[in-house]
Amino acid sequence: MKVSLSVNGTSHTLEVPANTLLVEVLREHLRLTGTHVGCDTSQCGACTVHLNGRAVKSCTVLAAQAEGAEVTTIEGIGSAERLHPMQEAFREHHALQCGFCTPGMIMAAIDLVQRQPNLDRRAVREGLEGNLCRCTGYHNIVSAVMAAAPRMTGGGGHG
């Protein structure tokens, strides 16, 4: 089947089997390998991307469901030279170690901050419970999100 979607601001039209998942489109067709796959039960959140501005687990979205949608991946929120405030905060607060869960964690955290003003540390923990990290014990991830939240306020677009 044919699917048209916009990824990080670029339009794509692809011919894919009907059972193709969004994460397969991103990783295998578009070679956007920043979005990772860490489980097979939609539990780990490593594949989190934004679909029309909301965080989704792209292993649980069919490509067909993204027809006409705007998808943003970790590659689309900032660049190595100009990091998104959440990316910057993850670096400053040592909120990543092996880096594998990090893209999904950052995408989920951005969505959390956008949806929920006045986060405290407990609310960040609850808001990120859909994303597994085995390295950091989450302590520094919570610190990073708390630091990024005020910097993001007033920011537009996917920022």
Next chain:
Amino acid sequence: MAEPAAAATTRAIGTPALRKEDRRFITGRGQYTDDLNQPGQLHAVFLRSPHARARIDSIDTREALGVEGVVAVLTGHDMAEDGLGDLPCGWLVKQKDGSDMVSAPHPPLARDVVNYVGEPYGLVLAETRHAAHRAAELVATEFSERAAVVDPAAAMSSEDIHTGVIGNVAYDWVLGDQAATDAALASAAHVTRLDLINNRLIPNAIEPRAALGVVDPATGEHILYTTSQNPHLERLVLSAFVKIAPEHKLRVIAPDVGGGFGSKIFVYAEETAVLWAARRVGRPVKWTAERSESFLADAHGRDHVTHAELGLDAEGRFVALKVHTIANLGAYLSTFGSSVPTYLYGTLLAGQYRTPNIFVEVHGVYTNTAPVDAYRGAGRPEATYVVERLVETAARELGRDPAELRRINMIRPEDFPYQTPVALVYDTGNYQASLDKALELIDYANFPTRRAEAARRGKRRGIGFSCYIEACGLAPSKLAIQLGAGVGLYESGEIRVNPTGSVTVYTGSHSHGQGHETTFAQVVADRFGIGIDDVEVVHGDTGRIEFGLGTYGSRSLAVGGSALVKAADKLIEKGKRIAAHMLESDVEAVDFADGRFRVRDSNQSLSFAEVAFAAYVPSNYPDGLEPGFSEKAFYDPQNFTYPAGTHIAEVEIDEETGVVTLVDFVAVDDFGNVVNPMIVHGQVHGGLAQGVGQALLEHGVYDAFGQLQTGSYMDYCLPRADDLPDFRVDTTVTPCTHNPLGVKGCGEAGAIGSPAAVMNAVTDALGVRDLPMPATPEKVWRALRG
């Protein structure tokens, strides 16, 4: 030539430098094995046993081969026909009677029998992953099921799994003086006895294992990209034992690796099969585990059944410790599976204490479960759990304060070096200092107030201690090899100073989250007085690095970092000769500090970069000195390092639901000198999360038939952000006495100390002697109701 500025006055060691590797990870530009692809690659899906123990009667691949896009279905018999060898166990443990342990053959792909659910016995190769999956489901395999041996405690009285392994015992290993320990126990004023289970854990690095094999038929070069913590060891085993290809034709690359925690040390069936299959069919082959495969076929951790006795005299001094453990090794001996419940467990049973008599006996047994091997802490969490649960229980039985009972038994600063009764010699430490700091941080004096306040809210509050010791940087090679190790335990490092003074560092250690690209750069930058951005660290590729033993056992900085210091010092010596010649001075009169070679008592000096340049453009240069400015070194430690510390947990238990909430956790650790405190704290946080996970959430469970009941994140409870509190971590410092950095290692401490602290707190809150981990709401609810 530019003069070094700020860098010369700033020491890189000891600063919380932000990580150099982060920029690629936070922008999605990391390159993990599954992110790599080769033109023409095939996708592999493994055929796995659905039974815990069975004979394979027949494998019918006809229907599978008819699926569009399927190229081949290969089995263990095909692999045997090609002459591949078995997967070896790398540590030969000697038994009580002096004989060798009994190691059952471990073919990478099972041929006639399967011995655990998930054991691979073949693989399907296809143009797409979907096609390979469809075909794998159509392979018709006939099995004759046999009764599985699952419970380690019953393994010795069950049917033999492997021919020739009597009673399923791989080894009966002892350490210490049994007669003296028995005598001391018999005359002890008090003996505390506990039966303990150390629950089976499943490591669960978030990146699943993966492999991509490429073979060039023209040159014979084999390249294996894989998720490994130690690519050179992988190459050595695949070449020397499995005999896939000779080492000079085999290159193993571990690119970015998404966590390991031990589980990616080992040489597994899957990457072996992928590389062999790539050669056999003449196309690159790629495999990435699904999470369910990680649960079934990654090496698991822990799984001990233990009876332990601690004898005390009338003053509360420990007089004897006797331990018997049945260690579940799984269906086959994994790469280092034999060493974990012996040399990394029995040797640690002295803990932080002056217990004069210790005896331990370990029965390592086979069962029809996934192989068990090193998982973060590897033997040391199990030892700490035994010692610290016993000590806490003894304090309760005797009505003594648990902190004070520990204090009067601790090895004192003046006792070092301290020879334990279980082989190790601790070089240094100050256990009272970390205990005192932890007591102050947790505000121990006011715990009764907190407990009373919690009671008013209907919560039972408990406090628990754990004063742990660990042994890191396993060493020295000669001793370990005498004790059965199949490899050396040194590390290599090479420093290439480029002509313009920037530096490329090659290390045999491997980083999969530890931050070596930053800390190793700090070590080298500090030695040379240059900036850390002028140092690039390369690791994880046998084609670029001479040799290495990789990262495990919190060894990287203590061993790998020390190798770099040794190489750096060789360069500084060479630099002094070059500088002396250029400045027309005696070599003995040249000092190197803050990035400059200076002639003593003069104003003459040259920068590090100027000397490097001269070494590559040798016009004004000493006669007889080789040009170039690079050196390498192998560092073989004289001893283990001994990090130690005190962890204190406070929990609250809801009486209605049995839910345990970890409300406070203090960790005070002595890692020796700290190169990057930010990274050290991060390592402690992560270790604590895994230790708390073991105590409260995680349990790898097989049913009586050997079916894994916890095969996904739906039923194996990995800690999530809302399961954990903020951790309060601090350090004390006694520098290691025998490595040039004075460092000890910090990667595992969190996972080693914390389970005992949490369970001591849970049993304190409940007022029970013991509760098997994990302390789930159901178990706690039942315990509350007697």
